[in-house]
Amino acid sequence: MKFLAITLITDNADPVTGAAPPVRERFRQVVASALRAEELGFDGFGVGERHERPFLSSSPPVVLGHIAALTRRIRLFTAVTTLSLLDPVRAYEDYATLDHLSDGRLELMIGKGNGTAQRELFHVSPEDQWERNSESYELFRRIWHEDKVSAEPRFRPALAGAEVLPRPYQRAVRVWHGSATSRESVELAARYGDPLFSANVTHPIGPYAELVRYYRERWEHHGHDPARAVVGAGTAGYHAARTSQQAVATYRPAFARYLAAHRRQGVEPVFATLEDFVERSSALIGSPQQVIEKVHRYHAEFGHTVLHLQAEAGGLPEAEHQASLELFQSEIAPVLRREIPDPSFPEL
8 A cells, every 4th residue: 555645735724823824834834744754755745736715725736846856756646636627738738847857756636626716716617617627638648648639629729730848757647536426537537547536535435435336347347457447545634643542632623623614614514523533434543553444444445555644734733743644654554555555556
């Protein structure tokens, strides 16, 4: 099993001081998290893409380009690139450039994206968002693999023998398809023989596991070798400590802030208590052995070999979060790497 640390670069108030840090400081914190992830032995670091409050992650290639210059080993992920909002030609130029700057450490994760405000910002309707995502990916993929492209897409001007530069460093970049609730992303991934990354953060395991099963069915339908299907999965939260009691006690204030945020938005939380959150969500909160056992339970449903954790503290005291990440890499990750092999990552 391989492990990613992911951030969406939220612009939230500090849980201790109650003040939001300056934007420049938030970006510095993200870069520090990436450096720490490489130091600890994480396999990848991901930056999300959002174009609305409370996120500052509107330009992942810029952030990842800076991180690429400061790191040497860790692979660099988008989580996710919202192709339904982007011109695929321009997106290709950004990521082909990043591919060179990172010496081929780029891995893309694409999706249609969520959020009404960002959709309105780019004048994308709910009715055409999936069609835009599919068309943009198909054109992006062609540009990546073909030196000159002619195409007449619906949502951008036609291309006639277009040569888009630079040509990529990796001739076959891995593209993951982020999946939350719909079959469209699953079908697109299966059709092209691409890996799937299940969000797995909002609800109990049931609907996510159903989509993963559908992905494997469609993968075979499209003629791909079942043994080569690759699945990743997210986690709703993470905190490990020497005992489960200590882990839960430390996480309780962060969960209280999670409930408070739902109340402010007028949204009914899926998990009303921390105990329910620990038991039924994908959150990994407990002792190292409890975390290992829960990952195995989810693996029995997903068959996933890549797992993401939150790179940043997310409401926990920073010192506690860092200690928890260190515990993960020293006592949890080695066991999961040994017990859940992943022969397909990162080789293409």
